Amino acid sequence: MSETKEKIVALAGQLVRKKGFNAFSYKDISDPLEIRNAAVHYHFPAKSDLGTEVIGCELEKFAENVEKWKGLPEDKQIMKLVEVFQKHNKNGMVCLMGSLAPDFETLSAPMQKKLQQMGNEMLDWLAEKLEKGRRKKLLRFEGHAYDRALLIMTNLQSSLLLSRVLGPSVFNRISERVLKDLK
Amino acid sequence: MSETKEKIVALAGQLVRKKGFNAFSYKDISDPLEIRNAAVHYHFPAKSDLGTEVIGCELEKFAENVEKWKGLPEDKQIMKLVEVFQKHNKNGMVCLMGSLAPDFETLSAPMQKKLQQMGNEMLDWLAEKLEKGRRKKLLRFEGHAYDRALLIMTNLQSSLLLSRVLGPSVFNRISERVLKDLK
DNA sequence: GTCTATACCTTGATAGAC
DNA sequence: GTCTATCAAGGTATAGAC
Numbered sequence: 001m002s003e004t005k006e007k008i009v010a011l012a013g014q015l016v017r018k019k020g021f022n023a024f025s026y027k028d029i030s031d032p033l034e035i036r037n038a039a040v041h042y043h044f045p046a047k048s049d050l051g052t053e054v055i056g057c058e059l060e061k062f063a064e065n066v067e068k069w070k071g072l073p074e075d076k077q078i079m080k081l082v083e084v085f086q087k088h089n090k091n092g093m094v095c096l097m098g099s100l101a102p103d104f105e106t107l108s109a110p111m112q113k114k115l116q117q118m119g120n121e122m123l124d125w126l127a128e129k130l131e132k133g134r135r136k137k138l139l140r141f142e143g144h145a146y147d148r149a150l151l152i153m154t155n156l157q158s159s160l161l162l163s164r165v166l167g168p169s170v171f172n173r174i175s176e177r178v179l180k181d182l183k
Numbered sequence: 184m185s186e187t188k189e190k191i192v193a194l195a196g197q198l199v200r201k202k203g204f205n206a207f208s209y210k211d212i213s214d215p216l217e218i219r220n221a222a223v224h225y226h227f228p229a230k231s232d233l234g235t236e237v238i239g240c241e242l243e244k245f246a247e248n249v250e251k252w253k254g255l256p257e258d259k260q261i262m263k264l265v266e267v268f269q270k271h272n273k274n275g276m277v278c279l280m281g282s283l284a285p286d287f288e289t290l291s292a293p294m295q296k297k298l299q300q301m302g303n304e305m306l307d308w309l310a311e312k313l314e315k316g317r318r319k320k321l322l323r324f325e326g327h328a329y330d331r332a333l334l335i336m337t338n339l340q341s342s343l344l345l346s347r348v349l350g351p352s353v354f355n356r357i358s359e360r361v362l363k364d365l366k
Numbered sequence: 367g368t369c370t371a372t373a374c375c376t377t378g379a380t381a382g383a384c
Numbered sequence: 385g386t387c388t389a390t391c392a393a394g395g396t397a398t399a400g401a402c
Binding site: 020116 | 201202203205206277280281282284285286287288289295298299302303306325326329330331333334336337338340341342344345347348349353356357359360361363364
């Protein structure tokens with residue numbers, strides 16, 4: 001992938017997380033990168049192509065992280081996940097799911113599919129860590145691991161949304177409580 | 184408020200919850216109601232005015248519900264809240280907070296303020312019910328009631344978002360687990 | 367209160383030169 | 385790969401008649 005193309009995707013990712021997919025335009029990309037509208041269209045003929053790539057990029061990054069965390073105990077791996085969200089919160093960004101899910105019905109079929117894939121992969125990963133962590137007595141919770149994964153993931157996602165509206169401290173209160181509840 | 188004006192607000196509310204605030208247009212309102220673009224602008228000069236009214240309407244409805252539920256035990260009142268979200272899920276809608284928070288920075292100041300007010304009122308109400316319910320031994324949970332309110336509210340909000348992407352059963356799994364955890 | 371008509375802008379997208 | 389130039393479409397919003 002060329003350097004320009006990478007810059008476009010990176011900036012688009014930020015814009016999606018800050019303003020939403022339908023609220024940013026090609027101009028928001030071409031102006032800061034000091035290229036023309038048509039140059040962006042050369043790399044991504046349709047906005048939908050750009051959106052799909054942004055989600056794909058996030059999937060790759062998640063896979064890299066998972067690989068990097070592999071040696072850690074399960075409770076620490078989950079803490080690492082929380083830290084990723086914390087970083088987003090610090091930058092005033094919501095996660096991709098939180099940003100794209102409300103507009104889901106306005107998205108192209110490829111974007112919808114990729115978003116589903118992302119959600120499933122993250123939930124499956126978290127459920128597995130929860131289950132293993134519980135077996136090793138590193139974590140404590142009731143019910144199915146997948147249900148617990150749903151709860152934690154929704155806590156993290158919406159904490160970024162609420163933080164934006166009510167102030168960034170909301171995220172810390174939520175993430176601390178989530179981790180305490182697992183002990 | 185005139186009949187037409189009420190219809191406009193009601194439809195706008197649905198559109199916000201289904202497509203997002205930035206993704207619907209005055210045409211999406213004037214066409215189904217069989218009036219002209221300008222008629223909508225007569226009632227709401229700017230789109231922001233319409234958005235503010237939609238949130239105000241939600242606040243009123245919440246206040247009515249709270250009043251209606253007043254006689255019930257605290258655990259039942261919280262179940263009523265869950266049922267409100269369940270109804271949204273059935274209609275494929277997300278809640279106002281879930282829809283508007285991602286686009287928060289693109290909203291007008293009055294809309295931002297009203298949205299903050301809505302979030303605060305709902306959280307304060309929920310925290311109070313949790314605290315009272317715990318004192319009466321109707322509910323069981325650890326930590327501050329407000330933190331628990333944050334957890335539950337984020338679970339409900341994001342469950343609607345995730346349901347839209349991964350299928351409506353997600354909401355049921357989450358809401359059941361939330362209620363079980365309180366016992 | 368609702369209409370017709372329209373101004374004005376931004377958007378995503380394309381054609382063709384370099 | 386990037387540019388200039390341009391397009392059609394759709395958006396919000398307004399003016400003025402009825």
